[in-house]
Amino acid sequence: MKNIIFLGAVLITLSFISCDDFLTESSQDEVRPNTTTDLEELLLGEGYASRTPIFPYLELLTDNVESNYSNATGQETMLLNGAPVFTWAEDMYEQLQKNNVPWYNSWQNLYHWINGCNVVIDQLPLVTGSKQAKERLKAEALGLRSFYYFMLVNAYAVPYNTEDSGANTAPGIPLILKSTVKDEFPKRNSVAEVYEQIVKDLLEARNLFAKNGVVNHSVYTVSPLFIDMLLARVYLYEGKWDEVIKYSSSVIEQKPALLKLRQFYTYDEWQGVVMYDIAKGGIYNSSSPELIWGYSINGEYSAYFMGVNLYIDPGKLPAFTVSKELETMYTSNDIRREAYYNAYLVMNGFIPEKHLLVGRKSENVVQNSTKGMRVSEAYLNRAEAYARKYLLTKDEQMRMAALSDLNILREARFTEPYVKLEIMNGDELLKSCLDERRRELSFEDHRWFDLRRLGMPAIQHTFSITNGQIRTYHLEKGSSKYVLPIAREVKDRNPELEK
Numbered sequence: 230m231k232n233i234i235f236l237g238a239v240l241i242t243l244s245f246i247s248c249d250d251f252l253t254e255s256s257q258d259e260v261r262p263n264t265t266t267d268l269e270e271l272l273l274g275e276g277y278a279s280r281t282p283i284f285p286y287l288e289l290l291t292d293n294v295e296s297n298y299s300n301a302t303g304q305e306t307m308l309l310n311g312a313p314v315f316t317w318a319e320d321m322y323e324q325l326q327k328n329n330v331p332w333y334n335s336w337q338n339l340y341h342w343i344n345g346c347n348v349v350i351d352q353l354p355l356v357t358g359s360k361q362a363k364e365r366l367k368a369e370a371l372g373l374r375s376f377y378y379f380m381l382v383n384a385y386a387v388p389y390n391t392e393d394s395g396a397n398t399a400p401g402i403p404l405i406l407k408s409t410v411k412d413e414f415p416k417r418n419s420v421a422e423v424y425e426q427i428v429k430d431l432l433e434a435r436n437l438f439a440k441n442g443v444v445n446h447s448v449y450t451v452s453p454l455f456i457d458m459l460l461a462r463v464y465l466y467e468g469k470w471d472e473v474i475k476y477s478s479s480v481i482e483q484k485p486a487l488l489k490l491r492q493f494y495t496y497d498e499w500q501g502v503v504m505y506d507i508a509k510g511g512i513y514n515s516s517s518p519e520l521i522w523g524y525s526i527n528g529e530y531s532a533y534f535m536g537v538n539l540y541i542d543p544g545k546l547p548a549f550t551v552s553k554e555l556e557t558m559y560t561s562n563d564i565r566r567e568a569y570y571n572a573y574l575v576m577n578g579f580i581p582e583k584h585l586l587v588g589r590k591s592e593n594v595v596q597n598s599t600k601g602m603r604v605s606e607a608y609l610n611r612a613e614a615y616a617r618k619y620l621l622t623k624d625e626q627m628r629m630a631a632l633s634d635l636n637i638l639r640e641a642r643f644t645e646p647y648v649k650l651e652i653m654n655g656d657e658l659l660k661s662c663l664d665e666r667r668r669e670l671s672f673e674d675h676r677w678f679d680l681r682r683l684g685m686p687a688i689q690h691t692f693s694i695t696n697g698q699i700r701t702y703h704l705e706k707g708s709s710k711y712v713l714p715i716a717r718e719v720k721d722r723n724p725e726l727e728k
Contacts, residue, residue, distance in 0.1 A: 265358030265366055268349050272366070275345030276373055279449065282525045282599075283339065283380060284674055285332050286325075289314040291676040291688070293555045293667075297546035297578065298693040307548035308694050315549070315690055316702045322716035336385065336719050339377045340405065346374040347408040361441045368437035371430040372451040376459055378404070380674075382423045383466070384713045388681040389420055391468030397421035400728070414725040424467060431460050448520050449598065454480055455522045458602045461610045466682050470614040477611035484604050486518040487641040490564040494644070505567040512568070512605075513584035514597045519605055523598025550578035551671075558668055562644045565668060581672040600673050608634045609669060613662040620655040631658055635665055642669070685711045 262268050273279075288294055289311050296308065296315060313324035325333035332338070349370045353363045381402045390396035401423040403415035418426075438453040446452035457479045464472035493510030496503050509516075513523055551570060556579055559566040570579040584597040615631035618624065632650055640647045652658045663683070667676065680686060688704040704710055720726045 262352055262356055264356050265353075265362040268352055268356060268366055271352075272345065272349045272370060272373075273450075276342055276349060276370060277450070278338070278342055278524055280525070281338060282332050284335050284384065286311070286314040286330075287384075287674050287677050288672055289549065290317065291680060293552055293671055293676050294549050295552040296549055296690070296692050298696060298699075299545045300696070301542045301545035301547075304545070304548055305694060308692075311549055312692065312694070316692060317690075317704050317708075317710045319710075319714055320717070321714065322718075326716070326718070334716060334719075336381070336715060339381050343374055343377050343405060344408055346370040346377075347406065350374075351408045364437045364441050365444065368434040368441075368456070369451040371434040371437075372456050372459065375427045375430045375434070376455075378402070378423055378427050379459065379463060382420060382427075383678045383681065385715060386420050386423070387712055388685070389424060389466050389468075391466075391682075394421070397424070403725075414723045416725045417728070424463065427463055428460070431456055431463070435460070448515060448523055448601075450522075452522065454484060455602060457483075458521055458607060461607060465610050465613065466678075468617075470618050473610050473614035474618075477607040477614070480521070480604065480607040481611070484519070484521065487605060487608075487638065488512050488517050488519050489641050490568050491644055494564045494567065503567050505564070507568070507582060507584075510568060511584045511597060512603060513599060513601065517603075519603045520598075521602040521604060523601035525599045525601075546578045547580060550580055555667070555671060558664065563642060563668070564644060565642050569671065583672065605638055605669050606675075608638045609662065609666045612638075613659070613666070616655070616659045616662050620659060623655075628653075628655070628658060631662065635661060638665065638669065681711050 262271060294315070296311070298304070298308070310325075310328055310330050312318075313321035313328075318324060322333060347370075350367055353367055356363075386401040387396070387399045397420045399420050400417040401420040402417060404418045404423060404426055405415055406426070434451075435453065435456045438456065443453070446454075457476045461473050461476035461480065464470075464476065488510065490505075490510060493506040494503065495506075507514075511517065513520060515523070556566075556570075569581065569583050571582040572579050584599050612631045612634035615627045615634065619627035619631060632652060636647075636649045639650065650661065652661055663679075666679065670676070680688075685707045687706040690702045690704075691699055692702060693699045715726055
């Protein structure tokens with residue numbers, strides 16, 4: 230185990246960005262792992278983003294969040310922390326660094342974890358262990374690396390263009406597929422090349438898992454369900470509706486259950502308030518039947534977005550809360566209003582809460598993931614694919630299939646009696662799919678990516694750091710700011726990223 234810990238330290242010196250860093254002398258031979266068990270430990274320690282949020286600020290870019298000025302203790306600091314992202318500043322990363330905001334350098338973190346996956350893949354032929362164990366571990370590393378590249382290309386490159394394949398030749402992000410040191414600066418691959426590599430790796434991982442049988446996987450590690458769910462997500466972004474249906478259906482066939490929120494929902498007539506028991510009914514709790522994979526195990530709201538301080542002065546709003554636009558999308562009989570958000574800790578505002586915080590609403594100290602993959606996404610992906618196929622073909626079976634998926638999900642989210650949706654118009658059907666997606670997957674790093682793939686609409690944010698001095702910021706439709714800037718410290722180390 231000592232060797233593996235030391236190898237993890239070596240990985241940091243080899244992290245992607247700088248040619249000079251690459252050439253720093255270090256000897257991997259002296260700390261090379263010997264067994265597949267060693268590599269499993271290495272992947273857990275250097276490949277998985279278990280306790281580090283990948284994009285703790287992504288939701289601040291969207292229309293799901295609004296800012297609030299108040300004179301609460303520490304409020305100005307919280308507003309300053311979130312402002313560079315909330316206002317889509319071109320130098321957001323430099324400002325975040327200056328303000329000592331944690332976890333701001335997502336680019337560097339993601340490539341560090343990618344390199345951890347690469348080391349495991351490269352070392353597999355050199356260690357002892359069964360062929361079955363090696364192939365399962367390779368499948369796990371390939372799946373995890375694919376997820377990281379998917380996050381990178383959807384943050385730092387133009388959206389995949391489903392209508393004009395030529396547009397996908399635009400610069401994407403560098404594909405680093407080996408852990409070996411090279412005397413050159415990594416160049417950007419095209420958006421198309423990145424997507425092709427992601428799909429290639431996922432299909433290989435799927436075959437390796439299928440070939441070597443089913444094993445009991447933790448909800449915190451990559452599994453065959455993870456692979457199918459990510460394939461459905463990638464194909465959704467590519468607009469390949471038949472593939473979306475295929476892999477979403479595979480997930481649903483293996484794990485169809487949704488958490489019935491009404492089991493944990495009560496109305497206190499004496500106090501006149503609705504109560505939701507998140508200790509038992511958190512959708513990201515490890516016991517949730519719809520949880521496929523969870524990451525970012527963190528007991529604080531910083532896992533959702535920086536700048537949120539739960540422990541503000543009584544009667545004061547946090548710096549950032551759920552937008553009124555999103556809040557009003559939940560009807561009174563939609564249990565998600567209570568199950569996914571908390572209004573008790575703040576006045577006249579909502580904050581996200583999809584998991585049980587450490588020691589909150591329960592005497593037990595529990596930590597659960599805050600983001601990941603859930604079966605509900607499979608129903609939503611498939612419903613959208615069916616709706617889009619209906620718009621193309623007018624095939625009534627597609628319309629009915631989309632409605633069926635929406636109603637299965639909604640029935641698990643509403644109070645009884647649930648009245649089923651009945652939509653005949655294709656455009657209204659697609660809008661219902663997208664609205665349901667926004668309600669269900671809020672604050673799970675979907676909204677910003679969805680806005681990008683759905684045409685990059687205009688967004689307006691109002692912001693004030695002092696009382697009465699409100700300024701409005703506009704993100705124009707199709708703005709280049711829908712592609713996040715690469716941090717200056719990253720570009721300084723690799724001039725190829727300027728191209």
